[in-house]
Amino acid sequence: xxxxxxxxxxxxxxxxxxxxxxxxxxxxxxxxxxxxxxxxxxxxxxxxxxxxxxxxxxxxxxxxxxxxxxxxxxxxxxxxxxxxxxxxxxxxxxxxxxxxxxxxxxxxxxxxxxxxxxxxxxxxxxxxxxxxxxxxxxxxxxxxxxxxxxxxxxxxxxxxxxxxxxxxxxxxxxxxxxxxxxxxxxxxxxxxxxxxxxxxxxxxxxxxxxxxxxxxxxxxxxxxxxxxxxxxxxxxxxxxxxxxx
Amino acid sequence: xxxxxxxxxxxxxxxxxxxxxxxxxxxxxxxxxxxxxxxxxxxxxxxxxxxxxxxxxxxxxxxxxxxxxxxxxxxxxxxxxxxxxxxxxxxxxxxxxxxxxxxxxxxxxxxxxxxxxxxxxxxxxxxxxxxxxxxxxxxxxxxxxxxxxxxxxxxxxxxxxxxxxxxxxxxxxxxxxxxxxxxxxxxxxxxxxxxxxxxxxxxxxxxxxxxxxxxxxxxxxxxxx
Numbered sequence: 001x002x003x004x005x006x007x008x009x010x011x012x013x014x015x016x017x018x019x020x021x022x023x024x025x026x027x028x029x030x031x032x033x034x035x036x037x038x039x040x041x042x043x044x045x046x047x048x049x050x051x052x053x054x055x056x057x058x059x060x061x062x063x064x065x066x067x068x069x070x071x072x073x074x075x076x077x078x079x080x081x082x083x084x085x086x087x088x089x090x091x092x093x094x095x096x097x098x099x100x101x102x103x104x105x106x107x108x109x110x111x112x113x114x115x116x117x118x119x120x121x122x123x124x125x126x127x128x129x130x131x132x133x134x135x136x137x138x139x140x141x142x143x144x145x146x147x148x149x150x151x152x153x154x155x156x157x158x159x160x161x162x163x164x165x166x167x168x169x170x171x172x173x174x175x176x177x178x179x180x181x182x183x184x185x186x187x188x189x190x191x192x193x194x195x196x197x198x199x200x201x202x203x204x205x206x207x208x209x210x211x212x213x214x215x216x217x218x219x220x221x222x223x224x225x226x227x228x229x230x231x232x233x234x235x236x237x238x239x240x241x242x243x244x245x
Numbered sequence: 246x247x248x249x250x251x252x253x254x255x256x257x258x259x260x261x262x263x264x265x266x267x268x269x270x271x272x273x274x275x276x277x278x279x280x281x282x283x284x285x286x287x288x289x290x291x292x293x294x295x296x297x298x299x300x301x302x303x304x305x306x307x308x309x310x311x312x313x314x315x316x317x318x319x320x321x322x323x324x325x326x327x328x329x330x331x332x333x334x335x336x337x338x339x340x341x342x343x344x345x346x347x348x349x350x351x352x353x354x355x356x357x358x359x360x361x362x363x364x365x366x367x368x369x370x371x372x373x374x375x376x377x378x379x380x381x382x383x384x385x386x387x388x389x390x391x392x393x394x395x396x397x398x399x400x401x402x403x404x405x406x407x408x409x410x411x412x413x414x415x416x417x418x419x420x421x422x423x424x425x426x427x428x429x430x431x432x433x434x435x436x437x438x439x440x441x442x443x444x445x446x447x448x449x450x451x452x453x454x455x456x457x458x459x460x461x462x463x464x465x466x467x468x469x470x
Binding site for chain 2: 153154
């Protein structure tokens with residue numbers, strides 16, 4: 001009975017999250033694309049809500065990955081491991097979007113697609129590598145207990161590294177190079193009201209999108225885990241009947 | 246057996262194996278030597294260019310060697326269920342990590358003792374003072390690599406394609422060590438007053454302490470069976 005109830009509640013919450021994120025993002029993009037061109041960056045600022053929104057989602061997803069990983073290590077419930085891994089997958093998709101849109105924005109503003117001395121950019125790329133490593137390791141471990149433990153440990157150790165990586169690249173840059181020309185910090189693109197509204201709405205829309213994708217991926221992961229146990233049960237039953245006949 | 250005795254015993258065991266087989270030292274030494282050589286060919290014969298690139302090349306060689314050494318560190322433990330037996334000993338698992346770390350550090354420090362003077366010599370770099378700072382840079386840098394590499398190596402014991410996986414797990418985390426060690430080395434070699442050598446050394450020390458604590462605490466979760 002409780003099982004049925006949880007499924008019926010999930011069946012309306014998940015699509016509701018999906019549609020509301022779509023609606024909020026459409027309104028956000030409407031404001032973004034109807035805003036007046038920026039004084040310094042012209043049409044370039046239109047990328048801001050997507051770029052910052054995707055980056056925020058990716059950082060949120062990796063933060064959740066580490067917190068759920070830690071929760072798994074304490075509680076040992078497979079549920080947290082599945083959500084942690086699901087969150088990491090979502091994070092990788094959006095971090096690629098963030099780096100790609102950032103490169104497109106960086107070329108006309110910084111003069112280069114990639115700037116090694118920028119702490120945010122470099123830290124983001126390194127974070128992506130760690131979580132790709134984590135998912136690769138997961139793919140190689142068949143024992144679900146060890147898989148959960150190892151990926152949780154990688155996520156927790158990686159989260160310790162994020163501020164250290166950021167600070168070290170920041171010092172590396174500021175102490176030895178002239179600071180990178182960054183138009184966005186000299187005059188915030190958010191002074192443009194259309195972009196500011198679009199940005200605020202995009203943050204909300206991307207957060208709802210994250211909740212939607214996490215629920216969806218979590219449900220899929222649970223179904224996969226159920227399938228695995230059922231297959232093992234059937235195999236076991238098969239060998240047992242085979243032995244008795 | 247007390248925990249510290251266990252750390253020492255495991256380190257001694259690894260050093261004894263290394264002293265007899267010279268497995269890790271030989272593999273890493275020739276590998277690091279090849280890196281130093283191939284980068285010299287890649288950066289061209291101009292000696293001024295090579296001298297400027299030397300600190301970076303030295304740390305690239307040490308970083309690659311430390312990954313190779315780490316994948317070997319559990320090589321002997323992966324055979325015949327040796328790691329499971331080791332974990333059965335009634336000592337805290339943290340002690341096993343620290344013992345393996347010390348064992349790995351022994352080979353790595355021995356490697357740098359040979360690699361560093363050779364590289365500086367081949368690239369025509371001369372040290373003018375700041376010996377203490379240079380010694381600290383090399384030691385703290387190698388310890389930083391070793392802490393992370395030994396830990397990630399334990400996580401991936403017995404996995405397929407482990408050799409290609411380890412760099413992916415180790416490099417993104419040890420980037421601060423590479424930055425700080427290269428910067429400090431450049432500062433020492435060029436005597437450039439604009440480079441704050443002690444500042445970078447403090448960063449190396451902070452990295453080592455933070456990761457030593459994190460990895461030691463996380464190790465029991467990584468290996469429990």
